[in-house]
Amino acid sequence: MACSALLLIPLVGLIYVHLNQADGRAYNLVTDLDRQIPFIKGFIVPYLSWYGFLLIGFLYLAHKDRRNYYFTILEMVMGLLLCYGVYAIYQTTVPRPELTETDWLLRMVEWVYRSDQPFNCFPSTHVLTSYVLMRAYLRTNRVAIGYKIAISSMSLLIIVSTQFVKQHVLLDIVGAVVVAEGVLYVVERIRRNWGTEAIKVHAQQHNLDRGLRR
Template sequence: MNMYLKKSPYLLFLLVMPVLGMVYQFLNENPQKAVHISTAADGLIPFLPIFIIPYILWYGYVFIYLVYFCFKDTRVYLKTLILIVVGEAICFLIYFFFQTVVPRPQLTGNGILIDMVRFIYANDQPYNCFPSIHVLTTFAIMLGSRHIGNKHILNTLFIHIAGSLIIISTLFVKQHVVPDMIASMFLVSFLYGILFELYNIPVTEKQETVFVKNK
């Protein structure tokens, strides 16, 4: 219990997330002359409403795993959060100077899935696309999780399977195009290399003990 109380103040850093959300909304509601960057591959990707489920799952996925990281390994939490903040700041600069738009399908029919897509479309304009923040934050969690020790195998599987579904859902619900996804993963990989590899996270005392025993 003392450990949780000691680490709890670090959760205050999560207050930066609503601030980032407000910046996103400002740019999303004030588009410049937006351009299409769709590829031939995007024309082959069908619109599948079922993928709105993992797309919406993203809202809980990122927050819950950041909290999990905080209590599991605060250094990983802080580095992952920095990765996300810096990544989103770079995205905002790109949105301001190079605004893109994703063509959306005409929604027809009824049903809970279509209604969920309508809700997302109504509350998120088709701008702020390149790179995708959905993909950026999800991929950051997936990479950051590699440095969390003693995870249950089911937890590891969920992080990567759910994360992968969230990433591809952006294409199947026509919120993003292939270049958006690729740009986000490239940006995250670059920042990850700096924060997690160049500035290595030192091994914990427990990991060091295991290493010595195995040696």
């Protein structure tokens, strides 16, 4: 039952499918620093591992810290909806390199390029989701430090891979982190208020029980 909540993420992702097409003017956020970042085909492997990474990361989090798991899904859905809102009003594009070779790594890159049109890049949902899951592991005290290091390392590798396979630019990372931090702040306030209200209700119930016993 807990794992079924994960279906919210692909369900919300259907919005992206609708938005991932040319719709008038698309802005280019490439900077001089982006132009100095080389295309490295090997990074397509961590880039595509994002799908399995999220699934395994969420399942283990659900096993170890159920409450944190639910809040992380909420954060991710909120973040994705904010990203899609930006896509709807401010479409961006990323120029892709011309692929001339035909080895298996480049065939994987070609598959990604065919499947995902070069639009709606700012903020990056690859970065957003990897960052949110990393933060979820870092804030819990129910997961061993080794798992935290593994999740954080993989998250950062996926984030870096978005640059080397030329699916995103540096500003896409910045935008995703800003959105993620904003959502994390809002949800943390909700968590604290929820906890405070629960304590108040418990205290009132305790006082009522004591009064009845007297």
